[in-house]
Amino acid sequence: MKEQSAQARWEQITQRPLLALAVAFAVAYALPIVDSSAGHVLTAVCTVAEWAVWGSFALDYLVRLGLSPRRKEFVRTHWIDLCAVVLPLLQPLRLLRLVATLMLVGRRARMASQIRLTTYVVGAVVGLLMFGSLAVLSVERDSPNGNIRTLGDALWWSFTTMTTVGYGDHAPTTGLGRMIAVGLMLSGIALLGVVTANIATWFIARFEKDDVEERRQTEAIAALTEEVRALRAEVTALRSPAPAGCRCAHPCRPSSTAARS
Numbered sequence: 001m002k003e004q005s006a007q008a009r010w011e012q013i014t015q016r017p018l019l020a021l022a023v024a025f026a027v028a029y030a031l032p033i034v035d036s037s038a039g040h041v042l043t044a045v046c047t048v049a050e051w052a053v054w055g056s057f058a059l060d061y062l063v064r065l066g067l068s069p070r071r072k073e074f075v076r077t078h079w080i081d082l083c084a085v086v087l088p089l090l091q092p093l094r095l096l097r098l099v100a101t102l103m104l105v106g107r108r109a110r111m112a113s114q115i116r117l118t119t120y121v122v123g124a125v126v127g128l129l130m131f132g133s134l135a136v137l138s139v140e141r142d143s144p145n146g147n148i149r150t151l152g153d154a155l156w157w158s159f160t161t162m163t164t165v166g167y168g169d170h171a172p173t174t175g176l177g178r179m180i181a182v183g184l185m186l187s188g189i190a191l192l193g194v195v196t197a198n199i200a201t202w203f204i205a206r207f208e209k210d211d212v213e214e215r216r217q218t219e220a221i222a223a224l225t226e227e228v229r230a231l232r233a234e235v236t237a238l239r240s241p242a243p244a245g246c247r248c249a250h251p252c253r254p255s256s257t258a259a260r261s
Contacts, residue, residue: 007067014060025053026130033138034151058085121194125162128191132158132184136177145173162188 028049031042061081068074075082133154140146140154148154148170157170161184172178 005067005069007064007069010063010067018057018060021053021056025050028053029131030134033134036141061085121191121198124187125191128184128187129155129158129162132162132180136172136180139174139176139180140172143174143177146177148172148177158184161185162191164188164192 028046031046035042061078064078065071065074133151136148136157137151137154140148148157153170157172160167160170161181164185172181
């Protein structure tokens with residue numbers, strides 16, 4: 001058995017702790033938005049927690065880069081991780097930390113072989129729905145012309161946007177809110193495509209399995225038919241009358257020479 005690399009061992013060890021940190025990030029991100037009357041101390045603590053979670057993912061990227069035997073190839077194949085690590089440093093916006101953390105969590109979740117595609121898609125839908133609602137609520141609640149004032153409005157808007165229904169009863173009015181809407185629309189289309197492809201693959205695999213089973217049964221029936229024909233030929237040969245002068249206890253078959261003559 002091939003020995004597991006140091007990078008793979010690190011990814012396996014840190015997978016669950018990083019996912020737990022991602023949950024902590026979700027709580028820290030949601031608290032100041034849901035509770036608009038949160039004090040300065042609670043807001044500061046949540047901000048520190050967000051940066052700490054992002055720092056943990058950034059450290060994880062650096063460690064994996066250091067453990068990789070081919071670092072240039074690692075950077076080239078994990079450029080999304082690099083962008084997610086660098087993105088929050090460009091401008092100290094909470095939304096950038098949100099996007100970066102979602103990208104890093106998604107990349108690490110894909111590495112887990114035990115997480116099936118359906119589970120991953122469901123988690124992605126719930127995560128995008130929740131974080132999209134919180135993000136648009138944080139930027140639209142104080143907008144003078146905004147109509148997304150409550151968490152319920154934000155959840156309804158996120159759901160209709162992700163499913164590309166777009167009733168229009170709630171819509172973002174700020175530039176940042178519209179950027180969030182574009183991201184949700186693209187994510188919804190992508191996830192819908194993944195779900196459709198997954199269902200189609202399941203049906204195709206099921207039909208192929210049925211075809212293989214049907215071909216196996218057909219081949220078995222054909223082989224059984226050949227055996228029955230061979231047995232009938234032997235029975236017919238045994239029942240044929242014995243030649244004159246034969247004193248055997250069983251009927252003799254005519255010789256091949258006599259049969260040809």
